[in-house]
Amino acid sequence: MSADIKQNPITQNTITIDGQEIPFQAGQTIMDAALAAGVYIPHLCHRQGLTPHGSCKLCVVDIASKSVTACTMPAVAGQQISNNTPALNEVRKTMTQMLFIEGNHICPSCEKCGDCTLQAMAYHMGMLDGHFPQFFQRREVDASHPTVMLDRDRCILCELCVRASREVDGKNVFEIAGRGINAHLIVNSASGKLVDSDLETSDMAAHICPVGAILIKESGYKVPIGQRTFDLHQVSEIGLEKTILTKVRQPDE
Amino acid sequence: MSTSCADFNSASMTGPLRSVISRVYAESPHLLHVLYELQRQFLHISDEAVREIAAHLDLPPSQVDAVVEFYAFFHKIPRGRYDILFSNCTSCGYMVRGVDLMAMFGRRLGIAVSSTRGDGLVSMDQTSCIGMCDHGAAILVNGMPITNLDATMIDSIAALVEAATPLEDWPAEWFHVEDNIRVSGLLLKDDLAEGISLRAMLALGAAGTLSEIVQSGLRGRGGAGFSTGMKWQLCRDAQGAAHYVVCNADEGEPGTFKDRVLLHSYADSLFEGMTVCAFAIGAKHGYLYLRAEYRYLLPHLQSVLTRRRELGLQGGDILGQPEFSFDIDIVVGAGAYICGEESALIESLEGKRGIPRVRPPFPVTHGYLGQPTVVNNVETFISAAHIVLRGSAWFRAVGTEKSAGSKILSVSGDCAAPGIYEYPFGVTIRQVLDDCGAKDVQAVQVGGPSGTLINSAEFDRRLGFDDLSTGGSLMIFSQARDLLAVIVNFAHFFAHESCGFCTPCRVGTTLLKNGLDKIAGGNGTRYDLDEMQRIAALVKYRSHCGLGQTAANPILDGLQRFPQVFEQRLVHRDYEPQFDLDAALEEARQISHRDDAAAHIK
Numbered sequence: 027m028s029a030d031i032k033q034n035p036i037t038q039n040t041i042t043i044d045g046q047e048i049p050f051q052a053g054q055t056i057m058d059a060a061l062a063a064g065v066y067i068p069h070l071c072h073r074q075g076l077t078p079h080g081s082c083k084l085c086v087v088d089i090a091s092k093s094v095t096a097c098t099m100p101a102v103a104g105q106q107i108s109n110n111t112p113a114l115n116e117v118r119k120t121m122t123q124m125l126f127i128e129g130n131h132i133c134p135s136c137e138k139c140g141d142c143t144l145q146a147m148a149y150h151m152g153m154l155d156g157h158f159p160q161f162f163q164r165r166e167v168d169a170s171h172p173t174v175m176l177d178r179d180r181c182i183l184c185e186l187c188v189r190a191s192r193e194v195d196g197k198n199v200f201e202i203a204g205r206g207i208n209a210h211l212i213v214n215s216a217s218g219k220l221v222d223s224d225l226e227t228s229d230m231a232a233h234i235c236p237v238g239a240i241l242i243k244e245s246g247y248k249v250p251i252g253q254r255t256f257d258l259h260q261v262s263e264i265g266l267e268k269t270i271l272t273k274v275r276q277p278d279e
Numbered sequence: 280m281s282t283s284c285a286d287f288n289s290a291s292m293t294g295p296l297r298s299v300i301s302r303v304y305a306e307s308p309h310l311l312h313v314l315y316e317l318q319r320q321f322l323h324i325s326d327e328a329v330r331e332i333a334a335h336l337d338l339p340p341s342q343v344d345a346v347v348e349f350y351a352f353f354h355k356i357p358r359g360r361y362d363i364l365f366s367n368c369t370s371c372g373y374m375v376r377g378v379d380l381m382a383m384f385g386r387r388l389g390i391a392v393s394s395t396r397g398d399g400l401v402s403m404d405q406t407s408c409i410g411m412c413d414h415g416a417a418i419l420v421n422g423m424p425i426t427n428l429d430a431t432m433i434d435s436i437a438a439l440v441e442a443a444t445p446l447e448d449w450p451a452e453w454f455h456v457e458d459n460i461r462v463s464g465l466l467l468k469d470d471l472a473e474g475i476s477l478r479a480m481l482a483l484g485a486a487g488t489l490s491e492i493v494q495s496g497l498r499g500r501g502g503a504g505f506s507t508g509m510k511w512q513l514c515r516d517a518q519g520a521a522h523y524v525v526c527n528a529d530e531g532e533p534g535t536f537k538d539r540v541l542l543h544s545y546a547d548s549l550f551e552g553m554t555v556c557a558f559a560i561g562a563k564h565g566y567l568y569l570r571a572e573y574r575y576l577l578p579h580l581q582s583v584l585t586r587r588r589e590l591g592l593q594g595g596d597i598l599g600q601p602e603f604s605f606d607i608d609i610v611v612g613a614g615a616y617i618c619g620e621e622s623a624l625i626e627s628l629e630g631k632r633g634i635p636r637v638r639p640p641f642p643v644t645h646g647y648l649g650q651p652t653v654v655n656n657v658e659t660f661i662s663a664a665h666i667v668l669r670g671s672a673w674f675r676a677v678g679t680e681k682s683a684g685s686k687i688l689s690v691s692g693d694c695a696a697p698g699i700y701e702y703p704f705g706v707t708i709r710q711v712l713d714d715c716g717a718k719d720v721q722a723v724q725v726g727g728p729s730g731t732l733i734n735s736a737e738f739d740r741r742l743g744f745d746d747l748s749t750g751g752s753l754m755i756f757s758q759a760r761d762l763l764a765v766i767v768n769f770a771h772f773f774a775h776e777s778c779g780f781c782t783p784c785r786v787g788t789t790l791l792k793n794g795l796d797k798i799a800g801g802n803g804t805r806y807d808l809d810e811m812q813r814i815a816a817l818v819k820y821r822s823h824c825g826l827g828q829t830a831a832n833p834i835l836d837g838l839q840r841f842p843q844v845f846e847q848r849l850v851h852r853d854y855e856p857q858f859d860l861d862a863a864l865e866e867a868r869q870i871s872h873r874d875d876a877a878a879h880i881k
Binding site for chain 1: 821
């Protein structure tokens with residue numbers, strides 16, 4: 027085995043995704059390597075620069091017959107990975123539908139419409155309806171903060187805000203509480219309200235929400251429908267997160 | 280046991296809260312223990328309590344809040360002074376031969392399920408299996424188990440509650456829990472004499488001890504069956520500031536109660552086994568993570584540890600060896616099946632929600648506090664203690680090639696003699712059924728709801744890692760049982776116990792529960808069955824951890840082996856259109872002047 031690798035150094039640090047050979051560096055996950063090579067693996071809870079989480083499971087890929095989460099699985103030389111297959115995309119579509127019916131996602135009346143990654147993912151997966159009966163969960167809205175509002179109806183529990191606050195903003199504003207289907211986003215303050223937290227408009231946590239759960243106040247509909255991120259881009263464009271984050275943070279900086 | 284119900288929201292609570300928090304934390308610096316004592320004394324954990332704990336333990340209030348809301352035994356709204364939890368397990372649950380004991384109790388006391396009576400006297404709720412499956416219907420009253428319930432006892436209990444009789448004055452025999460050991464094998468013949476395995480271990484040395492465990496072929500008794508020797512070796516070889524030994528006594532799989540018996544009657548063997556592991560991997564500290572439902576065993580376990588310290592078997596200078604110290608703390612959970620998953624257990628030990636970690640890295644290299652950690656089942660440690668004493672050959676002589684040694688089974692359900700049965704691996708299901716007096720058996724759930732549901736054609740299959748793997752639960756269902764009700768029960772269990780981390784398990788287990796309720800309620804169609812199959816497969820293959828990966832097993836097994844129990848409840852046996860398709864085509868046939876076979880729909 028080791029003799030083979032010496033004879034053929036190209037395979038030493040590569041993985042194969044859908045037949046395409048992709049280089050990786052030690053320490054990279056499958057997702058890291060794929061994105062660096064311009065290969066899109068659908069994802070919602072992953073953001074480069076934040077600790078991989080692996081909870082949304084949109085990035086599931088198959089290695090042989092084993093399902094792994096691309097954003098958390100280290101790349102190992104020689105992995106033969108299936109990614110963009112009809113079967114996996116069907117699974118991803120079903121999980122996107124699960125996220126839709128679990129929360130209360132009313133796209134036409136949501137300020138995030140057109141900027142929402144969940145909505146864009148639904149289009150990308152060819153999702154035409156929520157398919158499953160709605161759960162209609164009661165979830166609390168928190169409009170206490172002067173510049174940021176929290177509408178838990180749309181939260182998909184990706185914990186991007188939790189991680190951004192801790193890892194980038196150097197704070198600890200958000201946390202997930204509860205169990206199972208009752209899991210929900212809470213705010214780290216004595217009152218549990220956003221106004222009593224140290225969240226600021228310039229925090230990454232205030233902008234990173236992929237859905238309309240965390241919104242900046244008094245900026246609604248500044249960008250008209252039709253000119254929003256996913257009106258102009260595909261969710262599968264690599265590096266789009268940076269474009270979005272730069273754009274949405276602009277008004278306040 | 281009970282405390283008077285003061286005004287929880289007044290500022291006067293701050294003093295009492297602070298004094299409880301600082302006292303408990305000084306005794307046992309663990310968030311779960313502080314929360315337990317506050318719940319016990321103040322009957323809930325108020326927002327003020329959360330703030331006080333956060334301040335005293337130097338934790339973010341959100342972490343304390345998140346933990347309170349995660350575990351089933353903590354409450355933000357006050358419970359009654361008598362908190363009654365009915366097990367909803369198919370073996371020790373409140374449904375007894377068609378009689379709903381919980382509803383009966385509720386009627387006696389004028390209280391609905393999942394509520395607290397207006398006067399604050401009593402709360403009633405259901406809870407996942409409390410491990411009393413060999414004792415008939417069972418409840419926890421303020422954490423204390425009462426078993427073998429029937430309608431007469433329900434009346435008596437209701438009267439005692441109504442009269443506010445202190446729990447200490449209730450009939451003592453009600454709280455007695457038997458071991459019910461029916462068949463003894465390698466491990467159950469006797470509890471090891473104190474220190475006997477430790478002396479054998481010292482004679483072997485650390486490398487020799489590890490070698491014996493490797494040679495024995497011992498595999499984890501929790502059900503997954505990872506090689507214990509390899510686990511210990513990997514942990515020993517891992518670099519870290521400290522190594523830890525953790526015993527998983529979070530026996531939450533419905534139908535499993537063998538650890539209850541082992542903890543009660545073989546505690547010395549267990550602590551010897553943990554100490555053997557510590558010696559082999561170089562650990563100075565260990566934890567026993569005890570499920571909250573077994574809290575009643577805590578005083579006993581503490582007294583065994585105290586005695587062992589006095590005998591020089593635990594703590595510093597074990598058996599006079601100045602270079603070997605090892606002590607064990609007991610941490611009690613708070614009602615969460617998921618904490619039986621080893622990385623979720625470690626999270627819980629660290630005072631967090633029990634969310635399974637991303638792996639790799641594995642606990643052997645990055646476990647408790649990020650340090651190399653061995654997590655093993657109670658039975659695995661006891662096996663290790665015996666192997667060190669009697670040798671690997673003694674162990675290997677029993678069982679099969681790939682499954683060495685014995686397996687302790689918790690047998691429950693429809694049989695004459697539920698209880699503990701220890702067999703060599705490789706025993707057939709039929710043998711177990713014969714020994715426990717099971718007649719007219721329709722199905723056996725091997726390994727609990729997360730295991731395998733088999734039918735009578737499979738009773739010659741054998742227990743072992745190469746065929747029917749099991750953590751030890753064996754639930755028997757006779758022909759008289761409504762098997763669909765059993766599968767529905769399991770679906771509710773998993774939806775209740777899902778931690779909520781990943782999408783497929785969080786949403787999928789609830790979809791499965793809702794879908795099965797629809798079918799069992801007589802409102803399902805063939806389409807719903809196909810949906811169950813599709814969702815179940817997704818939950819099984821795409822979930823983050825073992826809970827999700829096994830949660831759909833009863834449904835998938837049921838659909839495969841017992842399709843009739845689903846089909847007979849369907850509204851339509853097959854697709855049935857609202858109108859006659861062929862008749863609707865008649866006009867088209869006339870227009871096109873066709874009457875061939877292709878112009879008809881059969």
